Amino acid sequence: MVTLAEVAQHAGVSASTVSYVLSGKRSISAGTRQRVERSIRELGYHPNAGARALASSRSNIIALMVPLRTDMYVPVMMEIAIAVATTARTHGYDVLLLTGEEGPDAVRRVTSSGLADGMILMDVELDDERLPLLRGGGATPPGATPAGAASPGAPDPAMVQPAVLIGLPADTTALTCVDLDFRATGALCVEHLATLGHREVAVIGEAPAVYERHTGFAERTLDGLRGRARELGLRLLHRPCAGGYDSTAVTLSRILDERPGTTGFVVQNESAVEPLLALLRQRGQAVPEDVSVVAVCPEQVAVQGSVRLTSVAIPAQEMGRHAVEQLVAKLRGRVEDEVVLLAPELTVRASSGPASNTLP
Template sequence: MVTIGDVAQAAGVSRSTASYALSGKRTISAEVRQRVNDAVRRLGYTPNAGARALATSQTMVIGLLAQFLEDEFAPAMLQYMLGVSDTARELDYDILLVTEADGARALSRITDSRMVDGIVLLNVAQDDLRLPILRAAPQPGALIGLPGDCTGLDVFDLDFEEAGRMMIEHMYALGHRELILVSQPEHVVERGGAYVWRLQDAALQQAERREIRLHAVFGESRQPAIGQTLHALLDAHPAATGLLLNNEAAAAALPSVLHTRGLAVPHDLSVIGRYSDEFARTFSLPYSSIESAPDRLGRMAVRQLVRRIESTEQGEEPYVVRFISPELIDRGSTGAPGPAS
């Protein structure tokens, strides 16, 4: 392989001069710089990443920890991953993707061995076992998802409480007084998926304040189970005039459920979901929804992470916990309460 020594030799300079000419970290005469650049091009030189990492203690790689759990909706995860990956590349970082079931172990492995300069954690749980490891690691970490304890980490998430309130307020303003909220599976809650109860609790509170009857249930993450659940719910609550969905699989299943029941949106039933616009487009979901903005969250997390990586780790800037304000994308699926189903 061609090394910087070869480049130096070809350019007739020392290795250090060649290195400085390439990094621009000290002033180099235009002529020498030219000779070095020519040699680089002629020889096809690219610095060896391992050697550079060893010398600089910087790998220019970010670790991305994602878990694909049976009871979560995989296509939604992908959006976050792509947001992280795209932003990382813009900032000149590569992505080490880790999908192991044992996330804590995997995290130790890649931080201890210095494979990465920083970490982005997905599927963050309330009491996430990976957090103590991440806090103890020499690399900074950014989370997408709010854990119980944010100490020592930068955290980014959708404001699920506000999302829950917003769903209720929107329906309330239109005149709805009885609603159904379908959340993710209870397994997700048991595993510490705080976003489930953050939205649900806030929605329940707001409903109480507005004297709305809100039937809140956990739904499955798979077809056909979730479709059957939706049917059962509509059967059980014939007076409900609106449906709130914090569950991607439910949203994907709904068109066929409504079709079967001969219900039109928003005439017979108003619907608000919570998912990304990309998701809505892929499945052509015609429901107004709270944008979950996975790309924006990925971008924010990586930007902050890189800032922290590159800030000369001296005066530790305070850690941030940043919530994205939910936005309701209107797709025309809500209106005045129709005939109860």
């Protein structure tokens, strides 16, 4: 294993000069810096992570909080997590994955221990209990003194963990957030069905517990669906669904009992998509000739099923990438918080067509 002293000898400089080049704590001439960097590359030197952290007061680690709940679609969560990890590496950071449902306790543990320089939080609720610990937590650049003292009872900005949310709470004040615009997503699904002549639309939603927690993406999609349906004069019925064949069968039966004239379905539950298509076939209802189905789901779910689904894709990789880039900007001293909402895109495929009562 190559040492710092060997790099210094190879470059013809002192060990302290190599250290200054690595830490950036002192100005080094361009020629000397290039010579040291060339020696580092040629010798394959990798600074010790622990020593580097002590020298810079940084761990070069990002904590990613991904509560793995049974009522969530884990493949999407993991796709976002992979995007976070791969993007973080391009910026010189490793990722510490926290999968427990610890809420504020996990934020306190990461902040107090110095395990990570910043954190990215997923599965965000409208009134998330973690938020008070994050507000006002812009990054303090190394050596800088925070301006102003914290108000009584408020978190000390110097002690708050720099963070980015993948998700949107009800109040985004003093927070940096990245998410798909789920309200616009819901509106887009309704608009598509309305243009095809559908007037009775049912929504097969997430598991009941997701709404009980007031999870942001589910609530915002529902707001968009309901608001646009009212504007367009559609009758909309929403029913949560645990997913899987049995639960989807019960949900579908309930919908058709309550609204037998339903000709359009919007599905925001990946585990209900294929069971719904199978159940409709069993009932003798063809897709899209008799009923249309629009899904909010990952691209692979939409294209690999028994029917290629008209859908709004979950941009998991883009969400993860944006979250890391936002956090890195905060760690480099950006003070302003920002909300980044990714515009939804609806792709029309084989599962949507004119409402049956509008066919010639």
